[in-house]
Amino acid sequence: MxxxxxxxxxxxxxAMAQIQDGDEKFDIxxxxxxxxxxxxxxxxxxxxGGxxxxxxxxxxxxxxxxxxLTSSESGLDYELRWFDDWNSWGMHPDDKFESVHRGTTTVPRFFGEVLKEFEALLADHGEEGYREKWHESGFPSDLLLQLRNKPKAESGPGE
Known part of the structure; x- marks a missing residue:
């Protein structure tokens, strides 16, 4: 799969995110x-964008x-790391984590999965419904528009 x-x-x-890699599922x-x-x-x-x-x-x-996520010769390598506290806020050391899973995919596959979820959230909740449930920040419509548009480097002649 x-x-x-x-x-x-x-x-x-x-919210609940899930990453699935073959038969393995990781709920976040x-x-x-x-x-x-x-x-x-x-x-x-x-x-x-490279x-x-x-x-x-x-x-x-x-x-x-x-x-x-790291680009490599084999595609796009990814790793899920669990930190017991908020490392991103400087409240937990960088080297104190549990590696939960490692895998490889491709940039187009990752991109497509993210775009699919953006579209589904907007369709299911709308901008107002998203804001009501999420509270802190609104739906990132500006970013969805950017994701929908092909960069010039990806566009073919005459597009």
């Missing part, structure tokens, strides 16, 4: 304390999962 991603709003200020609790959806979109955009790496933080209360 390969790499897949889901991202669903669960309630006031909470997401708190409103960090805008993980926007960070997923920014990572997808950056990697599609960035060599990106990081996405999924804050829990307490702790966090970090999704580290």
């Amino acid at each position: 390969g790499f897949s991603l889901t991202y669903d709003l669960e309630g006031a200020g909470w 609790t997401v708190s409103y304390l960090h805008d993980s959806l926007r960070e997923l979109g920014e990572a997808a955009r950056a990697l599609r 960035a060599e790496s990106a990081r996405v933080v999924f804050m829990d209360e307490p702790g966090e999962i970090q999704l580290l």
Whole structure:
């Protein structure tokens, strides 16, 4: 099956992300304390644009999962790291984590999965419904527009 991603709003200020790699599934609790959806979109955009790496933080209360993405000869390597406290806020050492899973996908696959989840969240909740459930930040419509548009380097002649 390969790499897949889901991202669903669960309630006031909470979301659930899931990364699936073949038969292995990893559920990730997401708190409103960090805008993980926007960070997923920014990572997808950056990697599609040629960035060599990106990081996405999924804050829990307490702790966090970090999704580290690195371009390699084999595609796009990724690692899920669990930190017992908020490493991204400087409250936990960089070298004190548990590596939960490592895998490989491709930039187009990762990008497609992120775009699919952006579209699904907007269709399911709308901008206003998203804001009501998420509280801290609104739906990143500006970023969705950027994800929908092909960069000039990806456009063919006459497009």
